[in-house]
Amino acid sequence: MRGVRREYGRGAATVHALRGIDLSLPRGSFTAVMGPSGSGKSTFLQCAAGLDVPTAGSVRLGGTEITGMNENELTELRRSRLGFVFQAFNLLPSLTVEQNVLLPMRLAGGRQDRARAEDLLARVGLEGKGRRRPAELSGGQQQRVAIARALVTRPDVVFADEPTGALDTTTAAEVLGLLRSAVDSLGATIVMVTHDPAAAASADQVLFLADGLIADRLPRSSAATIAARMTALTAPAYAGAAA
Template identity: 65%
Template structure:
């Protein structure tokens, strides 16, 4: 069996010439244009770009929530295009975790019940020891019996992260996970996400608009007009903000189609 150390640098997710269009004829809109990139095991990548750059479409294609119009997506070496809907659902359930900005917790379920929900939906009896360990890891042991309405926004997001991690997925996708949080809660959530990579070897791909959030990642990938627009390794908030400022002029420059390689975690 491979450990996370063995897999460092190997590909957890790969996109090859992925395009996605919506509509037909004169109303056809290209959301992604031949996008190629890879994400290594045990790495944390932030994905950024201006509004309409294709960030959400990228995330949904990479997570198997939306099928691309052309190109190929592989997760853990499995080609998603070769799976039917039932197989794709099982793969997302077993190998992919997803963290939403809006938390998506069920209001009638407690913290522990919300976290264990993916296991129950998979027909598995939750291991109470595992659930408690995950709850402890996200710092909510004293809230394990609370309902979502009894939690702060930051605590609810930590429950959502724990729910994404409890199935021990190959990769976790996070869609603006700190967008609805204040600065202090956002820092707590980002630290938790960073620790899930450093201590558990998870692969994390996070879409964000916040340069500070992006600075927690090993690498930042930039999109513009549905295509790769560059990347930064070992990013700082200032460097990310400066690159985002320049992206407005990127559409007038030659398109770059090179494939950025997966970057190892920080030393």
């Protein structure tokens, strides 16, 4: 991302969601993005993933400039080179677990590699559950299916938006372990938006957004260190509000 800005509205009502993001993330890395409400986290993820178009600046995926792509080109990019994991899982209830995992391949018009799906389901602890429907699985298991689906096309980047937000602490830790393993064992590149310091502690680095800018960053750190940095980042805002 180079000089990425995103504005909404016009004139005095203009909202500066991103004010100039310069960032380069290496392949095979795990980055967590944190920040107070309204800091620009969601806009950051949407612009980086080609789900929203920056007002200014450029976004490159590998050697591909995606900023000027039309909607059809962006759709193809998202199907073939990007993976997504959401808080709400977003599985299709009418499809089996295996069919959900293979869906990106099906949408991209390529060969549906059932052996690849079977391998990924085994990696996420769901071996033998390919014929089940999402409703037959727990929330944690459904998120495991979503992770397998995100990885099935061997994407350049997986974007995860609050992937543990709907899970209990133990299940969340298991899911984070799977994401960490995807980076370490499969060479995946993951960008994860989270509000949870414990989740961010799984990442190689943590970026802190504030008022549409990268305000700080930490190398891989403990949850306590991340929480303290987050508190320091938001303290002036709370103090100002209290005043």
